[in-house]
Amino acid sequence: MTELVPPRRRSVLYVPASNDKALAKLGQLSCDAVIIDLEDAVAPGEKAAARAKLAGILAARPPRAEMVVRVNALPGEWGADDLDAAIRARPDAILLPKVDTARDVLEAGDALDAADGAGNIALWAMIETPKALMNIGAIAELGRDPASRLACFVAGTNDLAKDTGVAVTPDRRYFLPWLMQMVLAARAGGLDLLDGVYNDFRDAEGFARECAEAAAMGFDGKTLIHPAQIEAANAAFSPSEAALAEARAISEAFARPENAGKGVIALGGRMVERLHLAQAEKLLAKAGGIGA
Numbered sequence: 001m002t003e004l005v006p007p008r009r010r011s012v013l014y015v016p017a018s019n020d021k022a023l024a025k026l027g028q029l030s031c032d033a034v035i036i037d038l039e040d041a042v043a044p045g046e047k048a049a050a051r052a053k054l055a056g057i058l059a060a061r062p063p064r065a066e067m068v069v070r071v072n073a074l075p076g077e078w079g080a081d082d083l084d085a086a087i088r089a090r091p092d093a094i095l096l097p098k099v100d101t102a103r104d105v106l107e108a109g110d111a112l113d114a115a116d117g118a119g120n121i122a123l124w125a126m127i128e129t130p131k132a133l134m135n136i137g138a139i140a141e142l143g144r145d146p147a148s149r150l151a152c153f154v155a156g157t158n159d160l161a162k163d164t165g166v167a168v169t170p171d172r173r174y175f176l177p178w179l180m181q182m183v184l185a186a187r188a189g190g191l192d193l194l195d196g197v198y199n200d201f202r203d204a205e206g207f208a209r210e211c212a213e214a215a216a217m218g219f220d221g222k223t224l225i226h227p228a229q230i231e232a233a234n235a236a237f238s239p240s241e242a243a244l245a246e247a248r249a250i251s252e253a254f255a256r257p258e259n260a261g262k263g264v265i266a267l268g269g270r271m272v273e274r275l276h277l278a279q280a281e282k283l284l285a286k287a288g289g290i291g292a
Contacts, residue, residue: 008032008286009066009152009192010221010237011230016041017050017057026062031230032221033066038082039073039097047078051085058089068124070095074108083108087115093122095154100131102138109149123149127182128156130163136185143189153186154223155179157196170206172213183218195219201226211236239287247280247287 011031015022017038026034036057042050054069061067069091071082086094096108105125112118125139126132132139142148157168157175166174179195186193195214198207207229211222215236222233239247253259253267254277264273 008221009194011224011233012068012154012194012221013224013227013230014041014070014197017053018042018046023057025227026065029062029065029227029230030234031065031224031227032234033068033092034062035068035070035095035223036091037070038078038086039070047072048081051078051082054085054089058091066093067091068093068095070097070126073098074104083111087112087118087121090117091121093124093151095124095126097126097156098129098159099125099127099139100129101135102142105139105142105148105150109147112149121149122151124152124154125150126154126156126159128159128163130160133160133178133181136181137188140185140189140191143186143191150189150191152192152194153182154194155182155196155219158199172210179214179217179219187218192220193218195222197223197225198229199225201228204228204232208232208236239283243283244287247283250276250280251284 009032012033012035013029013031014035014037015026017023017036018041023036036054038047038050038054058067058069069082069086069089071086071094072078074080074083074096083094094108094112096104099105105123108123112121112123127136127139139150140153142150157172160166160175160178161168168175172179182193185191195210198210200206211233214222219237221237222229224230224233250267250272253265253272254262254274259265264271266272
């Protein structure tokens with residue numbers, strides 16, 4: 001059986017569907033995924049024109065990056081038309097904003113199930129409202145059912161700040177409980193999890209620090225607003241050489257005939273369990289997916 005390699009989602013760049021200049025450069029970028037945005041980055045008067053371009057944008061997709069379309073909220077003025085256009089454009093996934101409950105994801109999934117040729121389109125969900133945080137366990141549980149199509153959570157920290165009035169400090173101290181709540185829910189549901197954007201793309205030092213912190217918290221990658229942020233995100237969310245060396249050592253040790261069937265072995269002066277083997281194999285599979 002061929003082992004599936006986890007998708008790379010270290011660097012996920014938002015690109016407005018209305019920005020022709022940015023769209024023309026997609027093939028030159030090294031980001032792991034691109035979110036073609038029909039929502040916040042597109043002005044109300046440009047919504048219809050941006051939507052009309054979607055099929056052409058996806059047809060000219062870069063060969064390497066996962067392609068995702070963020071639609072407007074489904075109950076709103078543009079949501080239904082956006083979803084229909086996104087389904088016809090056949091992206092890898094559709095990102096749902098303003099998700100409040102599991103029902104929001106299920107209703108979008110029902111629309112995909114009813115559409116012709118949408119069998120492989122996944123759903124991503126923005127966690128950006130107080131209701132989403134209150135209901136995050138039930139939303140994440142959908143990830144355990146492939147029929148729901150839910151594959152990834154995206155932290156919407158700007159909207160959370162707006163809706164709650166909580167200050168976004170450089171160390172994000174007031175957001176840490178919510179961010180860790182997202183990590184726990186995503187892991188419980190078997191979902192990938194992307195950190196929110198860093199708004200000052202000129203602050204390379206601050207961005208690198210926030211990426212490192214998000215990686216340490218357990219996020220899989222970060223959403224980006226500018227191509228200048230791609231390299232730092234890829235570096236922060238890639239396994240280090242030291243971590244890879246340790247993972248290889250654990251895998252090789254358990255593969256030795258004398259360790260067959262053992263639950264615990266001694267390696268390098270410490271006890272290593274099979275749960276560490278599972279972590280090592282997951283890390284090595286991730287590294288294989290990014291060519292590390």
